[in-house]
Amino acid sequence: xxSLRTSLVIRxxxxxxxxxxxxxxxxxxxxxxxxISEFDAALLVEARSLxxxxxxxxxxxxxxxxxxxxxxxxxxxxxxxFQIWSNDGQSKAKSQSLGDRNLERPRDLTDVPxxxxxxxxxxxxxxxxxxxxxxxxxDEASDHTSDEQNLSIVVxxxxxxxxxxxxxxxxxxxxxxxxxxxxxxxxxxxxxxxxLQPLNTLAASIEGVGVADLSERVxxxxxxxxxxxxxxxxxGLLNRLNDTLAREKSFTANVAHELRTPLAGxxxxxxxxxxxPREQKDYQRVIEQCLRATGGMHSxxxxxxxxxxxxxxxxxxxxxSVEISSLVQESWSPFEAMAHGKxxxxxxxxxxxxxxxxxxxxxxxxxxNLFENAxxxxxxxxxxxxxxxxxDSRMDVTIANNGCKLRPADVAHLFDRFWRGDQARSDAGSxxxxxxxxCKKMMAVLGGSIEAQIDGGVFSxxxxxxxxxxxxxxxxxxxxxxxxxxxxx
Amino acid sequence: MRILLVEDxxxxxxxxxxxxxxxxxxxxxAAEGATGLWHATSNDYDVIILDLxxxxxxxxxxxxxxxxxGKITHVIILTAKDTLGDRVLGLDSGADDYLIKPxxxxxxxxxxxxxxxxxxxxxxPLLRIADLEIDTxxxxxxxxGHDIKLSAREFALIELLAAKAGxxxxxxxxxxxxxxxxxxxxxxxxxxxxxxxxxxIERPHLPRLIHTRRGHGYLLGENG
Numbered sequence: 001x002x003s004l005r006t007s008l009v010i011r012x013x014x015x016x017x018x019x020x021x022x023x024x025x026x027x028x029x030x031x032x033x034x035x036i037s038e039f040d041a042a043l044l045v046e047a048r049s050l051x052x053x054x055x056x057x058x059x060x061x062x063x064x065x066x067x068x069x070x071x072x073x074x075x076x077x078x079x080x081x082f083q084i085w086s087n088d089g090q091s092k093a094k095s096q097s098l099g100d101r102n103l104e105r106p107r108d109l110t111d112v113p114x115x116x117x118x119x120x121x122x123x124x125x126x127x128x129x130x131x132x133x134x135x136x137x138x139d140e141a142s143d144h145t146s147d148e149q150n151l152s153i154v155v156x157x158x159x160x161x162x163x164x165x166x167x168x169x170x171x172x173x174x175x176x177x178x179x180x181x182x183x184x185x186x187x188x189x190x191x192x193x194x195x196l197q198p199l200n201t202l203a204a205s206i207e208g209v210g211v212a213d214l215s216e217r218v219x220x221x222x223x224x225x226x227x228x229x230x231x232x233x234x235x236g237l238l239n240r241l242n243d244t245l246a247r248e249k250s251f252t253a254n255v256a257h258e259l260r261t262p263l264a265g266x267x268x269x270x271x272x273x274x275x276x277p278r279e280q281k282d283y284q285r286v287i288e289q290c291l292r293a294t295g296g297m298h299s300x301x302x303x304x305x306x307x308x309x310x311x312x313x314x315x316x317x318x319x320x321s322v323e324i325s326s327l328v329q330e331s332w333s334p335f336e337a338m339a340h341g342k343x344x345x346x347x348x349x350x351x352x353x354x355x356x357x358x359x360x361x362x363x364x365x366x367x368x369n370l371f372e373n374a375x376x377x378x379x380x381x382x383x384x385x386x387x388x389x390x391x392d393s394r395m396d397v398t399i400a401n402n403g404c405k406l407r408p409a410d411v412a413h414l415f416d417r418f419w420r421g422d423q424a425r426s427d428a429g430s431x432x433x434x435x436x437x438x439c440k441k442m443m444a445v446l447g448g449s450i451e452a453q454i455d456g457g458v459f460s461x462x463x464x465x466x467x468x469x470x471x472x473x474x475x476x477x478x479x480x481x482x483x484x485x486x487x488x489x
Numbered sequence: 490m491r492i493l494l495v496e497d498x499x500x501x502x503x504x505x506x507x508x509x510x511x512x513x514x515x516x517x518x519a520a521e522g523a524t525g526l527w528h529a530t531s532n533d534y535d536v537i538i539l540d541l542x543x544x545x546x547x548x549x550x551x552x553x554x555x556x557x558x559g560k561i562t563h564v565i566i567l568t569a570k571d572t573l574g575d576r577v578l579g580l581d582s583g584a585d586d587y588l589i590k591p592x593x594x595x596x597x598x599x600x601x602x603x604x605x606x607x608x609x610x611x612x613x614p615l616l617r618i619a620d621l622e623i624d625t626x627x628x629x630x631x632x633x634g635h636d637i638k639l640s641a642r643e644f645a646l647i648e649l650l651a652a653k654a655g656x657x658x659x660x661x662x663x664x665x666x667x668x669x670x671x672x673x674x675x676x677x678x679x680x681x682x683x684x685x686x687x688x689x690i691e692r693p694h695l696p697r698l699i700h701t702r703r704g705h706g707y708l709l710g711e712n713g
Contacts, residue, residue, distance in 0.1 A: 260569035264590035265500035271594040272508035286504075293500045 004199075008192045013185045020180055024173035032166050036127070039162050040115045043129040047113065047155040050082055054093070054151060056135040061092045061151065073097050081120060081128075081156040087149050097121075103154045106130045120158050128156035198227050206234070214242035254418040254433075258300060262293045269293075303434045306365070307417070310441045315362070317446060322360045324351075324388060324395075331367035332386075335375040342380045350388030356395060356467040362442045363465060366450075369435040370399045370461055377459070379403040394448070395467045400460035408454045415440040415450075439463070490535040490605050490645060491515040491666045495525030495551065496567065497543050501590075505538065508594050509601070513628055513641040513648070515669045522546025529555050533665055534562050536604045538597070541568040541579070549582050556583040563604040567597070602626065609652035616651040619711040621690065621698055623651045630690075637689050642667060646682050647690070650699070650709035659706035683707055 053064040061084075067073065072080040079097030085105050086092050094102065101121040106114060113131040120126040132150045198220055205218045218234045220227065273286045309315050328348075339346055374384045378401040387398040406414075413419045418433040436452075443450040443463060452461045492514045496502040499520070506516045517532070519525035522543040529537055529551060537555075541548035552564055565586040566579045579587050585607075586600050602625055606614065616623040622631045628644055630637040639647065649666050650658055660679045667679075687699050700708045 257569045257571075260571075260590040261498045261501060264569075264592060265498050265504060267591045268508065268594050268597075269500055269504040272504050272511070275508065275594075276511065289500045289503065 005189070005192050005196055009185060009189050012188050013181060016184050017177070017181045020177040024177045028166075028170055028173055031169055035162055035165060039127060039157075039159065040129060043115070043127060043155050043157060044113050046080065046157075047082070047129050047131070047153055050084075050155065051133040051151070051153050052136065054084060054133075054135040054153075056137055056149070059149075061086065061135055061149075063093050067093065067096050070095070078124070078158050078160060079122075081154075083154050085152045087151070092151065103128070103156060105152060105154060109152050118156055120156055122158075124158040124160065125163070126156050126158040127162075128154050130154040198224055202227065202231065202234075209238065214238055214245055251417065255304065258418070259297065262297050265293050266290055300434065303438050307434070307438055307441055310445055315445050317359045318361070319357050320360055321355055322358055322363070324354045324356065327360060327364060328367065328386070328388070331364050332371050334368065335371050339375045339384065342375070342378065342382070344375065344378055344381070345383040347383065347385040349385065351390070354390060356390075358395070358465055358467050359446055362446055366439045366442050366463055367397065369439050370397075370463065373435060373461075374399050374401040374459075377401065377404065390467075393466060393468055395465040396462060397465065398460055398462045400458055402458050404454055404457050404459035406454050406459065411452050411454055414452050436461075490648065491517070491532070491669070492601065493517045493519070493525070493528050493532070493534045493537040493562075495519045495522070495529075495537065495543065495548065496540045497521055498540075505594070505597070508598065511641070512598055513645045514601070515645065515667055517669050520544075522548070522551055526551045526554055529562065530558055530560065533662075535608055535666065536601050537562050537564045538567050538601070539564055539584075541566060541570055541575075549579070552579075552582050552584060563608055565597070565600055565604065567592070605652075611652060616648070616654070618651055618654045618709055619696060619698060621651075623647060632690060633692065633695055639686075639689060643682060643686050643689070646686055647709070650707060653709075655708070655710045657702045657706045657708045662706070 055062050055064060073082060073095035074097060076097075079095070081095050081097050081103055083094035083098060083103040083105070084092045089105065091102060098121060103121070104118070106116070109130055109132045111132050113129045115127060115129050118126050118128040130152065132152050135149075135151055201220050202218065205220060209216045209218070217238060218231050220231055223231055269286050269290055273283065306315070371384075371386075378384055382401060382403040384399065384401045387396075387400075389396045389398075415436050416433075417437040419437075420433040439461075440450050443465075447466045448464045450461065450463045452459070490513075492509055494502060494506055494509070494516055496505065496518070497520050502518055502520065506518050509516045517528055517534070519528050523545045525539070525543065526546055528534075539548045539551060543551075548566060548568070552566075555562065555564070563585045564583065565588055566584045567588050567590065568575070568579070569590045570576075570579075571589045576587050585604055588597060588600060602614065606612070606625070614624060614626040616625065620633045624630070625648060628641075630639055630644065630647060645667050646663065649663060663679045667682075683699065683701075690699065691697055696711055698709055698711065700710070702708055
């Protein structure tokens with residue numbers, strides 16, 4: 001995997017090299033065009049100058065100077081060349097540098113100068129300009145207009161100096177470009193490394209966060225502005241992870257703790273039972289006690305599984321038509337004997353004959369937990385009152401009991417998992433502090449809500465179920481006249 | 490020896506109590522903190538086995554109250570709380586021992602016996618009075634090389650007398666250490682058990698070991 005630093009340096013270097021190359025090539029061609037233009041201008045000046053010294057008298061064309069008087073056109077080393085032709089292609093004059101050789105006369109010449117590359121007689125490359133012109137008439141008084149003939153001139157020079165200059169320019173540009181790219185890569189590499197240093201610091205800081213202890217936070221001294229949100233998000237993530245880990249730890253510890261006592265009970269019962277031979281009834285008694293204990297543990301594990309499934313959104317809501325009276329009876333019946341044994345005054349308020357659409361299983365689970373709590377925590381000869389009220393598309397079930405020993409402030413913790421007002425484990429499993437949290441979770445799954453209140457020793461919990469009217473004619477839920485629909489059992 | 494067991498989980502409470510009784514201890518039980526505290530402050534127990542998470546009054550409060558009232562009864566905390574902090578807090582609050590649930594009953598029994606020995610300043614589980622040997626671990630007694638078969642209650646009685654060898658032990662003290670709180674035994678039951686014990690221990694050709702101090706109680710020792 002390529003590092004960010006290498007990637008940044010390579011990409012930036014490539015971009016820089018491309019940009020500089022384009023710039024260098026552009027500069028080269030601009031300079032080349034400019035130099036060639038100057039070269040051509042010089043050629044034209046020479047050609048115009050030569051043509052201005054061509055005279056015509058009668059039908060003769062002559063030069064005002066001797067060809068040998070022009071040293072640039074006579075020297076052996078890199079000489080200039082020119083040649084003048086008449087219209088019929090007859091050479092009228094040429095530079096001494098040509099000797100017996102001739103320049104090539106371009107066709108279709110006009111009086112507009114034409115420029116082109118040429119291979120000079122000495123084999124060197126050069127440039128030439130060519131155009132037609134009219135020679136100066138020696139006797140200006142006479143009228144020779146009709147005899148005036150057009151001449152053609154070609155002036156050529158080698159481009160050695162120009163080529164050399166362009167070569168130097170190209171080399172210089174190449175050198176500057178390469179040096180700039182290499183220097184930039186080195187500088188860039190250093191700058192990027194320095195710029196990415198906070199990332200290394202961040203990595204080291206993250207590494208410092210322990211696996212088991214997430215209380216450490218990522219800190220970077222003088223962090224660049226761009227990294228601040230990253231550090232903040234990381235610390236936010238660590239906060240959430242830490243909270244989750246703490247909850248998981250607490251949950252696991254609570255589960256382990258809740259299982260320790262019944263496990264100790266089972267182990268001790270079996271060890272003591274096995275310590276000596278006993279009568280059949282003694283074994284039977286121990287087996288029954290152990291089965292009750294495992295039943296309690298089973299209940300706790302079931303509650304935990306339901307909570308876990310609810311947390312994982314794996315509890316689908318299954319709506320069906322439910323007759324409230326049978327639902328309440330089913331939920332209450334497991335605790336009826338206990339309530340009778342404690343001589344509780346049990347009061348029912350509301351129209352229990354209604355039929356509504358709701359999830360029977362989950363509603364029963366909630367009501368069972370609430371009834372169990374009410375009966376278990378009401379002292380002998382106390383009272384439990386259940387009120388069911390229908391309002392619009394909701395069913396409010398309020399279960400209240402007296403003799404509550406909790407403080408009003410305890411309401412804040414009432415729905416916490418494994419929280420109990422009393423630290424007793426008198427009935428490990430069924431009263432391990434999961435009931436109310438289970439109710440709250442179930443109500444959330446059902447789209448309802450649950451709230452509790454403690455006032456003057458009276459504990460009341462109100463569960464609000466979202467319902468729709470049932471499909472049994474004549475049994476439409478209605479707002480209750482509690483005074484007229486009250487019974488005791 | 491008399492033990493108080495304060496534990497709210499019924500199965501565990503009943504099982505420990507049964508095991509201790511079968512090991513020769515008299516056991517009072519309490520299912521919640523208030524009753525446990527009342528028992529602990531009202532009676533002189535050899536060892537108290539105390540759960541921490543109890544209804545009404547928690548175990549640590551009982552322990553602190555006990556120590557505040559000057560009771561020096563040996564206390565074993567028996568709890569599901571297993572962290573170092575919990576253990577330190579329990580021991581610093583005045584507990585003599587700390588056992589975490591779940592546990593092996595034999596270990597609890599051994600710890601109870603160790604605390605009983607500590608109470609009576611006995612380093613060894615083997616008590617020797619003249620030619621009488623009492624092994625508190627195996628719950629066995631020998632005299633002059635012969636095994637003596639004793640019932641659990643008789644062993645508890647001789648164990649108490651041996652632990653306080655050379656001292657007069659009153660009938661009340663014997664009652665308190667041998668019988669449980671809700672026992673319905675007759676008032677002369679101590680004398681009856683002493684008589685049974687004498688029949689099993691005393692030999693015509695050997696020195697008398699159990700002596701009666703009229704109006705005071707009984708004394709175990711070679712020199713009455």
